Amino acid sequence: MSQQEVRVAGSVRAATAARVTEGGQVAVTRCRIGLVGAGRAAARHASTLARFHDVSIVGVTDCDLAAAARLAADCDATVAPTVGALLALRPDAVFVCVPPFAHGPIEEELLDAGLPIFVETPLGVDREVPDLLARRVASAGVVTAVGHHWRYSAAVRRAGAVLAGRPIRLVTGSWLDSVDTAGWWGRRDRSGGPIVEQVVHLLDLLRALAGEVVEVYAAGDGTPPPGVADADIDGVTAATLRFASGAVATLATTCRFTGRRRAGLEIFADGASVTITEDGCEIRVGDRSEWHAVDAETSYRAADRAFVDAIRRPEARVGVLADYAQAVRTHRLACALTRSAAEGRALRLRTD
Ligand SMILES: NC(=O)c1ccc[n+]([C@@H]2O[C@H](COP(=O)([O-])OP(=O)(O)OC[C@H]3O[C@@H](n4cnc5c(N)ncnc54)[C@H](O)[C@@H]3O)[C@@H](O)[C@H]2O)c1
Structure with missing residues (x-):
């Protein structure tokens, strides 16, 4: 049995063991x-996880100890000054919710310990750290999940079912939004830029529904959004993408608005089209159209639940719709678009 299998087996045992209390009730080990x-x-994951009957948040660490203490107090957990101290609390799995520039050493330490990880998007600022971690994840063989929650929407799954078997011809995508308030957001070397940090969710959906992209060309406006100190990101980017299937896509993004105007995709396939936004999904087949509401909270919850289930039961691993190996492919696409805009030329992508 490999180290990872031992770890998974240990986690399953820990998670599913039940003991009978003196009163005769069965207590589930969390x-x-x-x-x-x-x-x-x-904080959002903590609030979701707190509603799961079979989960306990045992510890919180952050380089800002005061922030760790506040969240730990909210979830009745222990403050851990370091990742090592968090590991000493014997977690079964760890959620990594740090800004893009901070990824790397944290995941390495957790993988060295053989722990399942849920990593928030994006996986890093560029390809270097995620490519390295993807190799580490593959050799560790642990359960992983990444926060691409749109994949968990029932409406998106319905759209996928309608599109299955119909050649997709055209996709138009847009993410028209504002700058995030986090201080690290406006710097390429901290956030990776808006395509990597924000639009990556659309790119993941695009891959999930329309397949792999083989060529991109992106143009940025070279003008940072106004009022953001030290910003060096493009305020506007337009791009074209070519899929392995022969389909093509356009993508329009900006972070220059105040508040989000729109984030979504329109997919045109033979005999059907699908429009997906954060609120809902319109599916048109021939002359008929149906509307399905998309509830982001339900999708966030489903993503967390799928990860917890996968830790508890190996057969539930298939429920994780975006693991690290899948998400790193989406991340590479986001990086290719960013690089294409920076270098002003079309780039071909490998799909193996
Ligand atoms: N999947 C989604 O829909 C979604 C939603 C929100 C945020 N996110 C992503 O989650 C990540 C975090 O976003 P946020 O909004 O929580 O940011 P945030 O700035 O509110 O919080 C990040 C926290 O990480 C801490 N931190 C930074 N470096 C660290 C390190 N090396 N070790 C330990 N802690 C460290 C900071 O002190 C801070 O408390 C971002 O990449 C963001 O894009 C994804």
């Missing part, structure tokens, strides 16, 4: 979760 990062993403 899955022990640790959090690295105590900002907004971690």
Whole structure:
């Protein structure tokens, strides 16, 4: 049995063991979760996980100890000053919710310990760290998940079913939004830029529904969004993408608005079209059209639940719709678009 199989077996045992109390009730041993990062993403996961009857958040660490202490107090967990101290609390799995520039050493330490990891998007600022970690994940063989929650929407799954078997011809995507308030957001070397940090969710959906992209050309406006100190990111980017299937896509993105105007895709296939936004999904087949509401909260919850289930039961691993290996492909696409805009030329992508 490999080290990873031992770890998974250990986790399953820990998570599913039940003991009979003196009163005769069956008490389920909870899955022990640790959090690295105590900002907004971690708080949302904490609030979702707290509603699962079979999960305990055992510890929180953050380089800002005060932030770790606040979130730990909210979820009745222990403050851990370092990742090592978090590991000493014997978590069954860890959520990594740090900004793009902070990925790398954290995941390495967790993988060295053989722990399943849920990593928030994006996986890094460029390809270097995620490519390295993808190799580490493959050799560790642990359960991984990445926060591409749109994949978990029932409406998106329905759209995928309608599109199956119909050649997709054209996709138009747009992400028209504002600058995130986080101080690291406006710097390429901190966030990776808006395509990597924000639009990556659309790119993941695009891959999930239309397949792999083989060529990209992107143009940035070379003008940072106004009012953002030290920003060096493009405020606007337009791009074209060619899929392995022969389909083509356009993508229009900006972070110059105040508030989000739109984030979504329109997919045109033979005999059907699909429009997906954060609110809902319109599916048109011939003359008929149906509308399905998309509830982001339900998708966030489903993503967390799928990860916890995969830790507890090996057969539930198939429920993780975006693992690290899958997400690194989406990340490479985002990096290719960013690089194409920076270098002003079309780039071909490998799909193996
Ligand atoms: N999947 C989604 O829909 C979604 C939603 C929100 C955020 N996110 C992603 O989650 C990540 C975090 O976003 P956020 O909004 O929580 O940011 P944030 O700035 O609110 O919080 C990040 C936290 O990480 C901590 N941190 C930074 N470096 C660290 C390190 N080396 N070790 C430990 N802690 C460290 C910071 O002190 C901070 O408390 C971002 O990459 C963001 O894009 C994804």
